[in-house]
Amino acid sequence: MNKIIEYDSITKSYNGKVILEDFSLDIMEGDFLCIVGTSGSGKTTLMKMINGLIVPEKGNIFIGGRNIKDENLISLRRKIGYAIQGNSLFPHMTVFENISYVPKLEGKKEEELSEIVNETMKLVGLPDDIKEKYPSQLSGGQQQRVGIARAYANNPKILLMDEPFGAVDSITRFHLQEDLRSIHEKTKCTIIFITHDIYEAFKMGIHILVMNNGKIEQYGRKEEVFKYPKTDFVKNLIAMAKLS
Amino acid sequence: MIQKILNEFSVNFHFYMKLLAEHIGIIAVSISIAVVVGLWIGILISKKPKLANYIISVVNIVYTIPSIALLGFLISLTGIGNTTAIIALTIYGLLPIVRSTYVGITTIDPSIIEASQAMGSKELQILYKIKLPLAFPVIFSSIRNMVIMTVALAGIASFVGAGGLGVAIYRGITTNNEMLILVGSIIIALLALVLDGILGIFEKLVLSHKLKKIGYKRFTAVIVAVIVGLTTILVTQKSSKDTIEIASKPTSESYILAEIAGELIMNETDLDVNITHGIGGGTANIHPAIEKGEFDIYPEYTGTSWQIVLKKDENYTNDKFETLNKAYEESYGLTWRGLLGFNNTYSLGIRKELADQYNIETFSDLAQFANQFTFGAEYDFFEREDGYKALMDAYKLNFKKVRDMDNGLKYQALFDGKLDVMTVFTTDGQLSDSRIKILRDDKEFYPKYIAGFVIRKDIIKKYPELEEVFKKLENSISEMDMAEMNYRVEIGKESPRDVAISFLKDKGLWRDKDE
Numbered sequence: 001m002n003k004i005i006e007y008d009s010i011t012k013s014y015n016g017k018v019i020l021e022d023f024s025l026d027i028m029e030g031d032f033l034c035i036v037g038t039s040g041s042g043k044t045t046l047m048k049m050i051n052g053l054i055v056p057e058k059g060n061i062f063i064g065g066r067n068i069k070d071e072n073l074i075s076l077r078r079k080i081g082y083a084i085q086g087n088s089l090f091p092h093m094t095v096f097e098n099i100s101y102v103p104k105l106e107g108k109k110e111e112e113l114s115e116i117v118n119e120t121m122k123l124v125g126l127p128d129d130i131k132e133k134y135p136s137q138l139s140g141g142q143q144q145r146v147g148i149a150r151a152y153a154n155n156p157k158i159l160l161m162d163e164p165f166g167a168v169d170s171i172t173r174f175h176l177q178e179d180l181r182s183i184h185e186k187t188k189c190t191i192i193f194i195t196h197d198i199y200e201a202f203k204m205g206i207h208i209l210v211m212n213n214g215k216i217e218q219y220g221r222k223e224e225v226f227k228y229p230k231t232d233f234v235k236n237l238i239a240m241a242k243l244s
Numbered sequence: 245m246i247q248k249i250l251n252e253f254s255v256n257f258h259f260y261m262k263l264l265a266e267h268i269g270i271i272a273v274s275i276s277i278a279v280v281v282g283l284w285i286g287i288l289i290s291k292k293p294k295l296a297n298y299i300i301s302v303v304n305i306v307y308t309i310p311s312i313a314l315l316g317f318l319i320s321l322t323g324i325g326n327t328t329a330i331i332a333l334t335i336y337g338l339l340p341i342v343r344s345t346y347v348g349i350t351t352i353d354p355s356i357i358e359a360s361q362a363m364g365s366k367e368l369q370i371l372y373k374i375k376l377p378l379a380f381p382v383i384f385s386s387i388r389n390m391v392i393m394t395v396a397l398a399g400i401a402s403f404v405g406a407g408g409l410g411v412a413i414y415r416g417i418t419t420n421n422e423m424l425i426l427v428g429s430i431i432i433a434l435l436a437l438v439l440d441g442i443l444g445i446f447e448k449l450v451l452s453h454k455l456k457k458i459g460y461k462r463f464t465a466v467i468v469a470v471i472v473g474l475t476t477i478l479v480t481q482k483s484s485k486d487t488i489e490i491a492s493k494p495t496s497e498s499y500i501l502a503e504i505a506g507e508l509i510m511n512e513t514d515l516d517v518n519i520t521h522g523i524g525g526g527t528a529n530i531h532p533a534i535e536k537g538e539f540d541i542y543p544e545y546t547g548t549s550w551q552i553v554l555k556k557d558e559n560y561t562n563d564k565f566e567t568l569n570k571a572y573e574e575s576y577g578l579t580w581r582g583l584l585g586f587n588n589t590y591s592l593g594i595r596k597e598l599a600d601q602y603n604i605e606t607f608s609d610l611a612q613f614a615n616q617f618t619f620g621a622e623y624d625f626f627e628r629e630d631g632y633k634a635l636m637d638a639y640k641l642n643f644k645k646v647r648d649m650d651n652g653l654k655y656q657a658l659f660d661g662k663l664d665v666m667t668v669f670t671t672d673g674q675l676s677d678s679r680i681k682i683l684r685d686d687k688e689f690y691p692k693y694i695a696g697f698v699i700r701k702d703i704i705k706k707y708p709e710l711e712e713v714f715k716k717l718e719n720s721i722s723e724m725d726m727a728e729m730n731y732r733v734e735i736g737k738e739s740p741r742d743v744a745i746s747f748l749k750d751k752g753l754w755r756d757k758d759e
Contacts (some may be wrong), residue, residue, distance in 0.1 A: 051362055077364035088359040092377045092453075101373075102363050136452070150363075160362075 003065075004029040004158065004190050010059035012045055015073045019045055020214045023059070027207075031190070032184050034201035034222075036237065037211030043194050046211075047160050049194065051080045063158070065068035078102050081151030081189070085155045087164040088147065089135040095121075096131045096144050102154040113184060118151040123186070125179055141172035148180065152187070177204055198241040202226060210234050249430065252423045256739075257486040259412075264431055264437045265409030266326075269717040271394045272474045274330045278337030278394075279387060285338070286345020286383075296346055303339040311336070311397055317524065324491075324523060324533040329401030329408075337390045344386035348379025380450065383557045388443045399428070403524035405491070405533070408437075414522045417495040427740065488703065488710075489517040490540040491530050494522035496740065497588065497671060497695075497726060501543035503744035505582070505697060508717065509525040511748070511755055513709045521740075527552045535576050540703040544586060546580075546694035559691040571703065581704075582714035583696040586671060591692045592683045593668040595658055599681040606686040607639045610665065617664035619643040622651045625667055635726060638689045655680070670723045671733035682723075695721070716753055 005027040012020045019042045027033055035043045048054040049061055050071045062069050068076060089098050097104075099120055100113040108116070121128065124145045135143055144164060151159055165173045181204060184191055195201050201208055201222070208225045210217040210233065218230045229235040248656045253260060268419060289296035314332050322328045352375060360374045376383075402410030409428045416424030448454075488509060492502035501520055506517040523530050530542050530552055546568055550560035554571055565580075569592070594604060594617075602613050610617075619641075625631045626648060634640065643665070649657055655674045657663045668675060668682065697714060704710050730745060732738045748754040 048362075053358065053362055074364050074366055077362060077365075080362075082359060082362040084359065088353075088355045090356065090360070090374060090378075094453075101360075105363075105369065143496060146579075206362060 001192065002029045003027070004063065005142050005192075006032075006062040007049070008060045008062065009051065010056045010061070012042075012049075012054065012056045018214065020056070023214070023216075025209070025216070025219065027190065027192065030188050032181075032193065032204060032206045033209060034205030034207070035192065035194045035209045036196065036198055036201045037217075038213075039196070040213075041211040042214040043160070044128070045193055047162055047194055050158065050160060051077045051082065056127055059144060078106060079155055079156055079158070081156035083144075083147045083151040083159070083161045083164045085163040089143060089150070091135050092183055094132050094134055095126070095138070098135070098146055099153050100147045101150060106154065116153055122152050123183060124149045131171075139166045139172075141176060144168055144172075144176055145179075148176075148183070152183070152189075156189060159189050161191060162194045163196065164193075166195075173200075180204065198237045202241055210237065248423065249426055253702050255285060256427075259574055260409075260427065263407065263409045263411055263428070264435070264523070265434070266411075267395075267398055267409045267435065269474045270326055270329055270401060270406060270408050271333065271391070271398050272471050273393055274333035274337055274398070275387075275391055276471050277330070277334045278390065280343055281334070282338045282341025283345050283383070286342045287375075289342070290346050290375075293329050293350075300343060300346065303342055306335060307339045311731070312524075313402065315400065319404055319525070319529050320532075323536060324405035324520075324538055326401075326406045328404045329398065329406035329697075330405075331372040333401065333432065339574050340386040340390045340393075341383070342446055344383045345379065349756045351382075351617035352378045359635050363664075381447075384447055388440060388447070391439050391443060392436045395439060399432050400524065404529075405520045405523045411521065414494065414524075415499065419496040419499060419740065421737050423737065455543075463607070468689045474523050487518050488707075489539045489643050490517060491523050491533065491539040492519065492521045493526040493530065493543075494524060495570060496673070497714050498522075498526075498543050499740035500514055500729050500733060500744055500747075501584070501695060503741045504717070504747060505541060505543065505713075505746050507741070508748060508753060509710065512713050512716075513707070515707060515709075531576075533720055534578065534698065534700060537700065537702075539700075541697055541699045543695060544580075544698045545695055546583075547589065547691040547693035549555075552692070559688070560693075561688060562692050562694065565694075567607075572698070577701050578698050579701050579704065581697050581711070582717040583694055583719070584717060585694070585719035586721050586723045587692050587694055588669060588671045588683075588723075588725050588726070589693045591685055592665055593658070593675065594665045594683060595661070595678045596679050596681045598664055599683075604681075604683065606684045607641075607689070608686050609682055611639050611641050614641045614643050614665075617643055618645040618655055618662070619665045620647045620648065620649045620657060620663035621667040622654070623648045623670060635689060638687060649679050650684060671726040671730055673727055673729075673734045675727040676724065695726075719749075720751055720753070 003026045007023055007025040010020050010023040011018070018207070020107050024047075035046065039044045045054055045153050049056055050063070052068055063071075072143045080086070093101070094115050099117045100108075103113055103116050117131065118128070121131070126142065126149060130138060130142065135146065138146065147164060151161070168176065177200065193204060205222050207220065209219045210225070212233050218234045220226050225234065226238060229238050265335065265742050285299065291531075311332065315328065318328045318332055322331060323444065327436050356368060356378070357374060360370050365373065398408050399410040399413055401408055402414045403511065409432050412424045412428030416422060416426075416428065488506075490502050492498040502521065504518050506519050509515055510517050527544065527548050530539065533539050534542060546565060547560040549572070550556050550568055551562065560568070568581045572580060577716070592607060594610065598617070604610050604613065619634065632646075647663065649663070649666075654663070654666050655677070658666055658680050659677075668680075670682060674680075679734070697717075699710070699714070725747070729743050732743045733740055745754065
């Protein structure tokens with residue numbers, strides 16, 4: 001497998017407080033990487049560096065072997081799907097307009113857009129008849145699916161997800177998790193998935209990255225992390241996962 | 245009452261429609277500029293919170309300036325007319341738009357903006373596709389309020405000689421004609437209601453997403469077309485070349501004199517006339533405007549010019565006319581024509597029966613019997629330097645009793661016997677009443693305010709036929725004539741124009757044209 005994302009000696013601080021220091025990590029193409037960690041552990045910062053929403057003070061980030069400092073951020077971002085917790089759908093746009101947002105920015109024609117929307121909606125398991133509805137008219141689960149569909153619509157190589165199922169009930173979450181896994185299998189897109197729920201991480205991920213205070217506690221295949229937790233922090237997490 | 249209002253409206257339908265069109269033109273331009281500039285500033289500062297605090301405090305301060313003060317101040321910069329009104333209205337309109345744009349944009353859930361950024365939208369795309377549509381409800385409700393405010397505020401704009409329905413209101417106030425005030429105000433109120441209704445429908449269409457189906461581009465095109473249309477009407481309105489621009493001060497008398505000059509010019513020559521009535525501030529604002537050429541002619545009083553324009557301390561007397569006119573011709577390119585013959589100055593009036601009984605003709609005659617009479621004047625007469633005390637000293641007057649009294653109630657008080665002697669203006673409309681007699685200022689205590697016309701020299705050179713017109717008006721109006729005409733306008737509620745025409749006919753100056 002090829003490396004798709006490389007963090008090379010990243011340092012980042014906020015208001016003098018160092019969040020990440022000399023951080024390096026490689027992410028493989030086609031991976032489903034779950035990042036777990038306490039809040040403030042730097043996991044969201046890591047994710048937002050991939051599409052340049054946050055810029056590191058030191059170090060470089062490579063995507064597909066190319067330093068993102070040299071890339072056009074606008075076109076880079078259009079190739080990276082983005083779905084976050086809660087309702088970041090555009091409330092003034094219909095489901096159709098939300099999903100077709102990026103392809104439309106890319107200048108696709110009306111017919112192509114329709115085709116893309118139909119396919120993506122089928123992929124994430126959304127019924128056809130909600131296309132003209134507005135986000136506020138949808139259930140929580142549907143909203144999350146539209147969020148995923150929107151992230152997928154431009155055929156991204158990488159999909160960034162920050163606790164995408166954080167705000168839905170457990171039954172809906174269960175279905176969403178199942179479906180996201182099968183979507184991943186179908187599309188082979190690289191997914192970076194942040195969660196604070198260790199159980200969700202083990203259910204979804206291929207690799208697991210455990211973060212604490214800006215440091216890597218453990219990074220490896222989930223079976224390996226599960227069987228051989230390296231630190232007390234990871235052991236505690238796994239104990240919690242077994243309980244749930 | 246309602247019958248009277250409807251009647252006034254239908255009789256002067258064209259007058260009100262013209263004012264309404266001007267009103268809409270002025271507010272359309274002001275509102276468009278305020279919205280465009282306000283949005284722009286609001287968007288700009290939404291990214292710079294420090295600058296935002298500063299800018300918003302500045303607009304807040306501007307907003308607290310009373311409109312009359314702002315208009316008065318602007319006159320000195322941009323002169324008289326629609327431009328000044330539009331600038332003032334735009335300044336007032338800016339604040340709500342700047343603030344609501346700022347608030348509307350900065351209160352959007354930041355995760356939504358971040359999402360659009362993360363999806364690869366450019367700055368402008370974020371603005372048009374995300375920020376503005378989401379801030380729309382906040383911005384638009386402030387636009388609605390601003391439109392109502394501007395419609396109402398534009399009513400004050402005629403204070404600086406702008407058009408619009410304020411002309412009717414202002415004219416009503418200065419000529420004591422409440423029908424004009426009422427109808428003008430009602431149309432303004434209706435205009436505000438109708439516009440608010442239209443904006444309400446628009447808001448509903450947008451918020452229920454129905455407008456999307458009509459298409460924003462098509463809709464914007466229609467709006468822009470309407471505004472451009474109205475603006476061109478407004479701009480082209482006064483471009484006809486052979487039009488003489490006449491101004492008047494905010495008094496009935498000045499209105500009538502301006503109409504007399506205007507009607508006679510149109511009757512005698514091929515020239516067209518446009519009258520801007522009731523310029524707020526009178527001489528102080530009309531003089532600079534006529535110097536700049538914004539007006540060609542206006543009715544003025546010699547004593548007023550002597551004091552306000554030439555800034556002389558001593559009283560104006562008739563022998564100083566040559567000095568006055570020479571100063572006008574040499575310093576301002578203006579000249580005096582058509583001295584009408586009457587003197588509008590302070591004087592004293594006495595109840596007719598008393599004048600007959602004691603045989604009183606002059607101020608000096610009055611001094612002998614003053615200790616038996618009650619004297620009345622308006623409040624400020626007792627405050628003025630050339631007021632009560634100076635007059636008493638000059639004629640050694642010593643009244644039995646002195647009362648201060650509102651100007652509007654003075655005449656009734658005199659007729660009722662509560663006052664015996666009072667201050668008057670020599671052309672007050674109510675002086676045409678036979679129950680009062682004017683006394684002669686035999687020591688010339690008060691300056692002479694002889695009415696005439698100030699005219700730009702250029703305009704006389706260009707249209708020499710005007711000489712003839714103003715020659716006809718010389719010495720044509722006596723104090724009693726003027727008082728009667730003022731009476732007809734202020735008490736009889738006739739329009740200044742009708743009174744002017746009937747005066748010209750009575751004097752045999754009116755030629756019936758066979759058309």
